Amino acid sequence: MTTLSKIEGALPLPVTVDDILAARARISGAIVRTPTLVSKTLSAMLGASVYLKFENLQFTAAYKERGALNRLTLLGESARQKGVIAASAGNHAQGLAYHGARLGVPVTIVMPTTTPTVKVMQTEGHGATVVLHGEKFDDAYAHARMLEQERGLTFVHPFDEPDIIAGQGTVALEMLEDAPDIDTLVIPIGGGGLFSGMGTAARAMKPDMRLIGVQAELYPSMYDVLKGASLACDGDTLAEGIAVKEPGLLTRRFVERLADDIVLVSERSLEQAVSLLLQIEKTVVEGAGAAGLAALLEHKALFAGRTVGLVLCGGNIDTRLLANVLLRDLARSGRLARLRIILQDRPGALFAIARIFDQQGVNILELSHQRIFTNLPAKGLSLDVECETRDAAHLERLIAAIGAAGYEVSPVELA
Structure with a gap:
């Protein structure tokens, strides 16, 4: 540790719970006091009591309003007029x-x-x-x-300012008032403003609170700071809201002081979390907002038996991207599949295959033949069948039936 780091580590943090309480008084009535609700289904699935804070229900569908509004209310008259x-x-x-x-x-x-x-x-x-x-x-x-x-003009940083941090901390005040049994908070980290504010408030209210940060595997910037690692930060992540290459100089002080741990989550876990929240809670969440649930899915043992609070910090996801995520999740769960079947190019071949699908009660969605661009003999063809099944076991029965009828069949796998 450098001398500067040692000095900074000994200094008091520039935001206290009193600052967060003052921020709440300023912004009260102008932001939504979003609900904190227990998810019985997710709790049973994950072996922990899981509470969700629905910050995706803010007017702009994200918690960022809190810090922004707190900062704006503290501007002097001249700064307000200039903008x-x-x-x-x-x-x-x-x-x-x-x-x-x-x-x-x-x-x-x-x-x-x-x-x-x-x-x-x-x-x-x-x-x-x-x-x-x-x-x-x-x-x-x-x-x-x-x-x-x-x-x-007055520059307003998205995360590395005390007034912004204080505003974001109001999320934790509300969560712990509504669900005082929470003993673990799982908080997405991009620049670190939300973690800094929530961590400060939570530790003041419950000193033994367990604070776990979450980052996407592709952008482990704060993880690198906390762990002394040097993992690369790059790539096209679903969690674009926390895709920050360089965390704040101020917020890293909070994270180093407050975090019990930071975990990384894969793109597949983020996709699954977005899909589950829509299916189970009927709520639309962006990738960053689903990062907390992704952490529970991927690091289940870390949270077993605990009472966990997750912040659904944003709901701004492109509708086409959301559709993609949902369809990919259906495919991974075996409810949607594309099978490649090798046939002989003769009359009745397609009918014979379709009859197997009918016998197994599988819905055919789309068919595509390939006769030209294939390494099969001239009398052979490749048939891709996109189909809808009840679950993975149903899909396995279909594949077994096609194989038993003498056809070469293989699923076209997702990345």
Whole structure:
């Protein structure tokens, strides 16, 4: 540990539970006091008592409103009139834009030119001025800091500011008031603002609270800080809301002081968690919002027998991406399958195969033949059948029946 790290480790953290209580008083009535509810089905499935905090029910569908609003309410009159600026392509942009418009504070958001049009339109729809600049977030961030100086605006960081952290901490106040039996909080970490605020509030209310951070395997930036590791941070993760390559300098102090552990979750677990929350709780959650449940799915033994609180921190997921996730989960569970069957190209061959599907009670969704681009003999053909089954066991019975009828059959597997 460097001398600077030792000094920082000895300093008191710049946000206390009193700051979080004050933040709650400021933002009360302007944000949704979202419910904290026990999930009986997930609890039975995971061997733990699982409580869910539905922050995806905020007006902009994410907890980020809390910190943004707290920061805006603390601006001086001159700063309010000139306005604020931020670099964000996600939930921070929308939370700041929405509450800026409510309070009459001009908001400018700088986004990379690669930002999906729907996110630009959503942010503009909340009354913000959007500036598109650069290919990557770092370019947008640098441009925002330049405009801050040029125009005399106030920069609002998405996570690395005390007022932002204090606002996010109000999530834990509500959770522990509504479900005081919670003994473990599982909190997604990107930049670390949510963990810092919630961890501070939770430890003040229950000093023995177990605090576990969660990051996507593709973006283990805070994990690297805490573990002294050097894992790569890159890739196309479903949890884009926590895909942060460089965690905050301030928030890492909170995480180092407060976290009992940080766990990593795979893309497959994130997909499964998003799908389960829709199927079981009938709630739409983005990848980052499902990270806590993904941790319980992937590290089940770590939470066995405990009373666990999860924050569904956001619900902003593209509908086409959500459809993709749901269909992939159906495929992995055996309820949707694509089978490749080798046939002889002769009359009645397709009928004979279709009869097996009928006998097994399997619904055929789509068929595709391949006669030309194949290494089979000229009289052979490859048939792909997309079908719908009841479960994995039903699919296995179908495959066995096709094989017993003398056909070569294999499932086309997902990555």
